[in-house]
Amino acid sequence: MHGQEAQCPRGDLPYAELSRDEYAETAARDFVPFRVSAGITLLEGPCPRCRGAMSVHLVEDIVRGGGPTTATAEPYHTLRCGCRSAHAGRPDGRTGCGAYWNIVVARAEPS
Amino acid sequence: MTGPVLRPGPPATPGDLHRAQHREELLNGAELERIRSAAVAWRNGLGGLMAGLIGFGLVKGRSDITQLAPAPGIAVGVLLALAAVTGGVAAWWVLRAAHGMPRVLSADRLPGRVADEHGRATAAARDLRRGSALVVAHAVVLITAVGVTWYGPARAKPRVEVVTPDVTACGVVRLVENGTMTVRTGSADLRIRLEEVIGLGAVDSCPAR
Protein backbone atom coordinates (compact mmCIF):
# COMPACT_ATOMS: atom_id res chain seq x y z
CA MET A 1 0.00 0.00 0.00
CA HIS A 2 0.98 3.60 -0.21
CA GLY A 3 2.19 5.72 2.67
CA GLN A 4 0.30 8.80 3.79
CA GLU A 5 3.02 11.13 2.49
CA ALA A 6 3.80 9.20 -0.67
CA GLN A 7 5.32 11.45 -3.27
CA CYS A 8 3.30 12.14 -6.36
CA PRO A 9 4.94 10.24 -9.29
CA ARG A 10 4.11 13.11 -11.65
CA GLY A 11 4.69 16.09 -9.40
CA ASP A 12 6.08 17.84 -12.44
CA LEU A 13 2.63 18.08 -14.07
CA PRO A 14 1.24 21.62 -13.82
CA TYR A 15 -2.10 22.17 -12.08
CA ALA A 16 -4.95 22.03 -14.57
CA GLU A 17 -8.66 21.69 -13.89
CA LEU A 18 -9.58 19.20 -16.57
CA SER A 19 -11.34 15.91 -17.08
CA ARG A 20 -10.86 13.20 -19.66
CA ASP A 21 -13.13 10.25 -20.35
CA GLU A 22 -10.42 7.76 -19.43
CA TYR A 23 -10.04 9.24 -15.92
CA ALA A 24 -13.36 7.76 -14.88
CA GLU A 25 -12.49 4.36 -16.30
CA THR A 26 -9.01 4.31 -14.73
CA ALA A 27 -10.31 5.42 -11.36
CA ALA A 28 -13.18 2.91 -11.38
CA ARG A 29 -10.55 0.22 -11.86
CA ASP A 30 -7.91 1.53 -9.44
CA PHE A 31 -9.91 2.89 -6.53
CA VAL A 32 -10.94 0.71 -3.61
CA PRO A 33 -14.19 1.53 -1.82
CA PHE A 34 -14.66 0.94 1.91
CA ARG A 35 -17.98 1.27 3.64
CA VAL A 36 -17.11 3.31 6.74
CA SER A 37 -20.57 3.49 8.23
CA ALA A 38 -24.14 4.01 7.15
CA GLY A 39 -24.10 6.79 4.57
CA ILE A 40 -20.30 7.15 4.38
CA THR A 41 -18.00 5.44 1.89
CA LEU A 42 -14.24 5.90 1.80
CA LEU A 43 -12.51 5.69 -1.59
CA GLU A 44 -8.77 5.21 -1.80
CA GLY A 45 -6.59 5.07 -4.88
CA PRO A 46 -4.25 6.95 -7.19
CA CYS A 47 -5.27 10.02 -9.14
CA PRO A 48 -5.81 8.89 -12.75
CA ARG A 49 -3.80 11.86 -14.05
CA CYS A 50 -0.79 12.25 -11.76
CA ARG A 51 -1.03 8.89 -9.94
CA GLY A 52 -0.65 10.65 -6.59
CA ALA A 53 -2.26 8.78 -3.71
CA MET A 54 -5.55 10.18 -2.45
CA SER A 55 -8.56 9.25 -0.38
CA VAL A 56 -12.00 10.79 -0.21
CA HIS A 57 -15.06 10.30 1.93
CA LEU A 58 -18.36 10.14 0.07
CA VAL A 59 -21.40 11.05 2.15
CA GLU A 60 -25.04 10.56 1.27
CA ASP A 61 -26.34 13.51 3.25
CA ILE A 62 -24.60 16.70 4.12
CA VAL A 63 -25.46 19.09 6.92
CA ARG A 64 -26.00 22.60 5.67
CA GLY A 65 -27.49 25.59 7.51
CA GLY A 66 -30.45 24.05 9.26
CA GLY A 67 -30.71 20.40 8.37
CA PRO A 68 -29.16 17.80 6.15
CA THR A 69 -29.72 17.82 2.43
CA THR A 70 -28.85 15.18 -0.08
CA ALA A 71 -25.20 15.64 -1.00
CA THR A 72 -25.66 15.04 -4.71
CA ALA A 73 -28.79 15.09 -6.77
CA GLU A 74 -26.93 13.17 -9.47
CA PRO A 75 -26.55 9.41 -9.30
CA TYR A 76 -22.76 9.81 -9.47
CA HIS A 77 -20.05 11.46 -7.41
CA THR A 78 -17.50 13.90 -8.73
CA LEU A 79 -13.99 13.24 -7.44
CA ARG A 80 -11.12 15.69 -7.60
CA CYS A 81 -7.45 14.86 -7.38
CA GLY A 82 -6.44 15.10 -3.74
CA CYS A 83 -2.78 14.33 -4.05
CA ARG A 84 -0.59 16.14 -1.54
CA SER A 85 2.24 17.22 -3.82
CA ALA A 86 2.53 20.80 -4.97
CA HIS A 87 1.56 21.00 -8.61
CA ALA A 88 2.84 24.16 -10.26
CA GLY A 89 0.36 26.99 -10.74
CA ARG A 90 -2.17 25.77 -8.20
CA PRO A 91 -4.42 28.50 -6.73
CA ASP A 92 -4.61 28.91 -2.97
CA GLY A 93 -7.14 26.71 -1.26
CA ARG A 94 -6.98 23.98 -3.91
CA THR A 95 -5.44 20.55 -3.64
CA GLY A 96 -4.12 18.01 -6.10
CA CYS A 97 -3.29 18.37 -9.75
CA GLY A 98 -6.72 19.63 -10.82
CA ALA A 99 -7.98 16.45 -12.47
CA TYR A 100 -11.63 15.55 -11.85
CA TRP A 101 -13.97 12.80 -12.97
CA ASN A 102 -17.28 11.15 -12.19
CA ILE A 103 -17.73 7.82 -10.55
CA VAL A 104 -20.74 5.69 -9.67
CA VAL A 105 -20.78 3.82 -6.37
CA ALA A 106 -23.11 0.87 -6.66
CA ARG A 107 -24.02 -1.96 -4.37
CA ALA A 108 -22.31 -5.17 -5.32
CA GLU A 109 -24.58 -7.14 -7.62
CA PRO A 110 -23.99 -10.47 -9.28
CA SER A 111 -23.14 -9.80 -12.92
CA MET B 1 -20.48 -10.04 2.08
CA THR B 2 -19.22 -7.70 -0.60
CA GLY B 3 -18.75 -3.96 -0.37
CA PRO B 4 -19.77 -1.38 -2.91
CA VAL B 5 -18.41 -1.51 -6.45
CA LEU B 6 -17.19 1.36 -8.60
CA ARG B 7 -18.19 2.12 -12.14
CA PRO B 8 -17.09 5.00 -14.34
CA GLY B 9 -19.57 7.88 -14.28
CA PRO B 10 -20.65 10.09 -17.17
CA PRO B 11 -18.14 12.62 -18.57
CA ALA B 12 -17.45 15.25 -15.92
CA THR B 13 -18.32 18.87 -16.62
CA PRO B 14 -17.02 22.07 -15.00
CA GLY B 15 -20.39 22.19 -13.25
CA ASP B 16 -19.59 18.87 -11.61
CA LEU B 17 -16.25 20.26 -10.48
CA HIS B 18 -17.95 23.29 -9.01
CA ARG B 19 -20.44 21.20 -7.07
CA ALA B 20 -17.67 18.94 -5.82
CA GLN B 21 -15.71 21.92 -4.53
CA HIS B 22 -18.79 23.32 -2.82
CA ARG B 23 -19.50 19.95 -1.24
CA GLU B 24 -15.95 19.70 0.06
CA GLU B 25 -16.16 23.14 1.58
CA LEU B 26 -19.40 22.22 3.33
CA LEU B 27 -17.98 18.96 4.59
CA ASN B 28 -14.64 20.31 5.74
CA GLY B 29 -16.02 23.60 7.03
CA ALA B 30 -17.14 22.19 10.33
CA GLU B 31 -20.43 20.51 9.56
CA LEU B 32 -20.87 19.74 13.21
CA GLU B 33 -20.23 23.31 14.31
CA ARG B 34 -22.89 24.60 11.92
CA ILE B 35 -25.58 22.34 13.27
CA ARG B 36 -24.51 22.91 16.86
CA SER B 37 -24.77 26.68 16.57
CA ALA B 38 -28.18 26.41 14.89
CA ALA B 39 -29.30 24.20 17.76
CA VAL B 40 -28.03 26.68 20.34
CA ALA B 41 -30.22 29.36 18.75
CA TRP B 42 -33.26 27.08 19.02
CA ARG B 43 -32.30 26.20 22.57
CA ASN B 44 -32.28 29.86 23.55
CA GLY B 45 -35.66 30.45 21.91
CA LEU B 46 -37.14 27.47 23.68
CA GLY B 47 -35.66 28.68 26.96
CA GLY B 48 -37.62 31.91 26.64
CA LEU B 49 -40.85 30.04 25.95
CA MET B 50 -40.29 27.67 28.85
CA ALA B 51 -39.66 30.60 31.16
CA GLY B 52 -43.03 31.97 30.03
CA LEU B 53 -44.66 28.65 30.78
CA ILE B 54 -43.08 28.17 34.17
CA GLY B 55 -43.87 31.65 35.34
CA PHE B 56 -47.13 31.68 33.43
CA GLY B 57 -46.22 35.33 33.32
CA LEU B 58 -47.56 35.63 29.80
CA VAL B 59 -51.05 35.60 31.24
CA LYS B 60 -51.90 39.15 32.13
CA GLY B 61 -55.54 39.43 31.07
CA ARG B 62 -56.61 37.21 33.91
CA SER B 63 -53.96 36.66 36.48
CA ASP B 64 -54.79 32.99 36.97
CA ILE B 65 -57.17 30.34 35.81
CA THR B 66 -59.35 30.19 38.95
CA GLN B 67 -61.62 32.88 37.48
CA LEU B 68 -62.42 30.69 34.49
CA ALA B 69 -65.55 28.61 34.18
CA PRO B 70 -64.83 24.96 35.10
CA ALA B 71 -64.72 23.48 31.56
CA PRO B 72 -62.26 26.00 30.05
CA GLY B 73 -60.32 25.85 33.30
CA ILE B 74 -59.79 22.13 32.77
CA ALA B 75 -58.91 22.79 29.12
CA VAL B 76 -56.24 25.28 30.18
CA GLY B 77 -54.86 22.75 32.64
CA VAL B 78 -54.63 20.11 29.93
CA LEU B 79 -53.03 22.58 27.51
CA LEU B 80 -50.45 23.60 30.10
CA ALA B 81 -49.63 19.96 30.78
CA LEU B 82 -49.30 19.40 27.03
CA ALA B 83 -47.07 22.48 26.78
CA ALA B 84 -44.88 21.13 29.56
CA VAL B 85 -44.54 17.77 27.79
CA THR B 86 -43.83 19.22 24.33
CA GLY B 87 -41.44 21.72 25.84
CA GLY B 88 -39.63 19.06 27.82
CA VAL B 89 -39.23 16.70 24.89
CA ALA B 90 -38.25 19.59 22.61
CA ALA B 91 -35.65 20.64 25.18
CA TRP B 92 -34.24 17.12 25.23
CA TRP B 93 -33.86 17.00 21.44
CA VAL B 94 -32.62 20.54 21.01
CA LEU B 95 -30.12 20.22 23.84
CA ARG B 96 -28.89 16.93 22.44
CA ALA B 97 -28.50 18.58 19.04
CA ALA B 98 -26.68 21.53 20.58
CA HIS B 99 -24.33 19.72 22.89
CA GLY B 100 -24.32 16.07 21.90
CA MET B 101 -24.68 13.16 24.24
CA PRO B 102 -21.59 11.53 25.66
CA ARG B 103 -21.36 7.89 24.69
CA VAL B 104 -18.95 5.18 25.63
CA LEU B 105 -17.47 3.43 22.60
CA SER B 106 -14.86 0.76 22.73
CA ALA B 107 -11.67 2.26 21.34
CA ASP B 108 -11.36 -0.22 18.50
CA ARG B 109 -14.83 0.69 17.26
CA LEU B 110 -14.00 4.38 17.08
CA PRO B 111 -14.75 5.57 13.54
CA GLY B 112 -12.41 7.84 11.63
CA ARG B 113 -12.58 11.58 12.28
CA VAL B 114 -14.52 12.43 9.13
CA ALA B 115 -17.01 9.61 9.60
CA ASP B 116 -17.35 10.40 13.28
CA GLU B 117 -17.98 14.11 12.79
CA HIS B 118 -20.30 13.54 9.89
CA GLY B 119 -22.25 10.92 11.78
CA ARG B 120 -22.65 13.20 14.77
CA ALA B 121 -23.61 16.14 12.55
CA THR B 122 -26.36 14.22 10.76
CA ALA B 123 -27.64 12.84 14.08
CA ALA B 124 -27.67 16.34 15.52
CA ALA B 125 -29.49 17.63 12.45
CA ARG B 126 -32.14 14.93 12.88
CA ASP B 127 -32.54 15.84 16.55
CA LEU B 128 -32.77 19.51 15.70
CA ARG B 129 -35.43 18.95 13.06
CA ARG B 130 -37.63 17.04 15.48
CA GLY B 131 -36.81 19.37 18.35
CA SER B 132 -37.55 22.54 16.44
CA ALA B 133 -40.90 21.16 15.24
CA LEU B 134 -41.77 20.50 18.86
CA VAL B 135 -40.64 23.99 19.87
CA VAL B 136 -43.21 25.35 17.44
CA ALA B 137 -45.87 22.95 18.74
CA HIS B 138 -45.00 23.98 22.27
CA ALA B 139 -45.41 27.66 21.43
CA VAL B 140 -48.77 27.01 19.74
CA VAL B 141 -50.09 25.06 22.73
CA LEU B 142 -48.84 27.68 25.15
CA ILE B 143 -50.43 30.54 23.20
CA THR B 144 -53.71 28.59 22.98
CA ALA B 145 -53.66 28.13 26.77
CA VAL B 146 -53.08 31.85 27.24
CA GLY B 147 -55.88 32.65 24.76
CA VAL B 148 -58.38 30.44 26.55
CA THR B 149 -57.41 31.98 29.87
CA TRP B 150 -57.94 35.47 28.52
CA TYR B 151 -61.05 34.99 26.45
CA GLY B 152 -62.68 31.89 27.87
CA PRO B 153 -66.04 32.27 29.63
CA ALA B 154 -65.79 33.49 33.20
CA ARG B 155 -66.89 31.46 36.14
CA ALA B 156 -70.54 32.29 37.00
CA LYS B 157 -70.87 34.98 39.69
CA PRO B 158 -72.15 33.84 43.06
CA ARG B 159 -75.88 34.35 43.68
CA VAL B 160 -77.75 35.44 46.74
CA GLU B 161 -80.79 33.80 48.15
CA VAL B 162 -83.12 36.20 49.90
CA VAL B 163 -85.88 34.82 52.11
CA THR B 164 -88.92 36.78 53.27
CA PRO B 165 -92.07 35.39 54.90
CA ASP B 166 -93.79 35.59 51.49
CA VAL B 167 -91.14 34.68 49.00
CA THR B 168 -87.73 33.17 48.42
CA ALA B 169 -85.77 35.04 45.73
CA CYS B 170 -82.55 33.81 44.21
CA GLY B 171 -80.46 35.85 41.83
CA VAL B 172 -78.04 38.75 41.56
CA VAL B 173 -78.40 41.84 43.71
CA ARG B 174 -78.81 44.79 41.40
CA LEU B 175 -79.42 47.65 43.76
CA VAL B 176 -79.89 48.41 47.45
CA GLU B 177 -81.62 51.76 48.00
CA ASN B 178 -84.05 53.37 50.44
CA GLY B 179 -84.52 50.20 52.40
CA THR B 180 -85.27 48.20 49.24
CA MET B 181 -83.20 45.52 47.59
CA THR B 182 -83.61 44.76 43.89
CA VAL B 183 -82.80 41.17 43.00
CA ARG B 184 -82.69 40.02 39.41
CA THR B 185 -84.09 36.51 39.26
CA GLY B 186 -83.87 35.07 35.79
CA SER B 187 -85.09 37.92 33.64
CA ALA B 188 -87.33 39.69 36.15
CA ASP B 189 -86.37 42.20 38.84
CA LEU B 190 -87.86 41.59 42.25
CA ARG B 191 -88.02 44.41 44.80
CA ILE B 192 -87.80 43.29 48.40
CA ARG B 193 -88.11 45.50 51.46
CA LEU B 194 -85.05 44.94 53.64
CA GLU B 195 -87.09 44.95 56.85
CA GLU B 196 -88.98 41.90 55.61
CA VAL B 197 -85.80 39.89 54.99
CA ILE B 198 -85.52 37.00 57.39
CA GLY B 199 -82.78 35.08 55.64
CA LEU B 200 -79.87 36.00 53.32
CA GLY B 201 -77.10 33.82 51.99
CA ALA B 202 -74.71 33.34 49.12
CA VAL B 203 -75.17 30.31 46.86
CA ASP B 204 -73.15 29.01 43.90
CA SER B 205 -76.21 28.77 41.69
CA CYS B 206 -79.95 29.18 41.91
CA PRO B 207 -82.21 26.15 41.81
CA ALA B 208 -83.91 25.74 38.47
CA ARG B 209 -87.59 26.65 38.55
Ligand SMILES: [Zn+2]
Ligand atom coordinates in the same frame (compact mmCIF):
# COMPACT_ATOMS: atom_id res chain seq x y z
ZN1 LIG C 1 -3.64 14.29 -9.64
Ligand SMILES: [Zn+2]
Ligand atom coordinates in the same frame (compact mmCIF):
# COMPACT_ATOMS: atom_id res chain seq x y z
ZN1 LIG D 1 -0.16 14.75 -7.97
